[in-house]
Amino acid sequence: MxxxxxxxxxxxxxxxxxxxxxxxxxxxxxxxxxxxxxxxxxxxxxxxxxxNSVNVKANEGHKALGRRNVFTDELEHELECHILALEEMFFGITITDIRKAAYRLTDLNNIKHNFNKNKEMAGKKWFYGFMHRHPNISLRQPKSTSLARCKGFYRKNVYEFFDLLEKNCR
Incomplete structure (x- = not known):
């Protein structure tokens, strides 16, 4: 001993x-x-x-904990911008939509991933990690339009909405 x-x-x-x-x-x-x-x-x-880069000295000061990110910082930023653009256009996006978009992004860019191939969507752990890395995104469950909101949607608001839609579709 x-x-x-x-x-x-x-x-x-x-x-x-x-x-x-x-x-x-x-x-x-x-x-x-x-x-x-x-x-x-x-x-x-x-x-x-x-x-194996478990020690900081071997990894030149950058200790990597957990799995590597699936996307590069640039691709994650691109996905973030896409989500924010959809939000600006009043398009209700859900967690499932983001997870499916992430899967499609890996396919389009031929990125090796461990996402669910049967469901064709990223996992919940990836999603929550993504949301943690991008705190300016906040998702809420889309709800049906209330009567009060419909009454508030008068001619000026309708024109603004379609002007915004036209600007973003060009």
Whole structure:
């Protein structure tokens, strides 16, 4: 059985610079994992953990937690703009509509994804992550038009609505 002192001594066999150099050496492809571990006296599981980008130092300061995003930032921004444009045109969009749009976007751009191919829509976890990344989008359940709203929809509002529709359809 090892004591805390032994573990501490074992952990101090290599420095951060040696780890960076070992990662750089391994990524050149000239040496295998076992050889690099022997050269720099770094335990194999430790080096593998650093190589798999679980450690911040191995990933140049960017620690990645969880799954990667399906879309790039540009495509997510494009989807966000599309949703906001639909909102401006008074088009009621639901969670299902966004999930289906995300699936179609992956098909159009040939993006590898893990969405449901039978339902042809993104998952709920993806949707809630998307909404968390884009807080300026807020969805509400579309409701039928009330009598009070119909009465408030007089000639001026109708003209404004169709002017807006005409502007966006060009």
């Amino acid at each position: 090892t004591s805390k002192k032994d573990k501490k001594e074992r952990g101090s066999q290599w420095s951060e610079n040696e780890m960076k150099e070992a990662i750089r050496t391994y990524r050149t492809g000239r040496y295998g994992l076992n050889e690099v571990c022997r050269m720099y006296e770094i335990p194999k599981p430790t080096l593998k953990r650093h190589l």
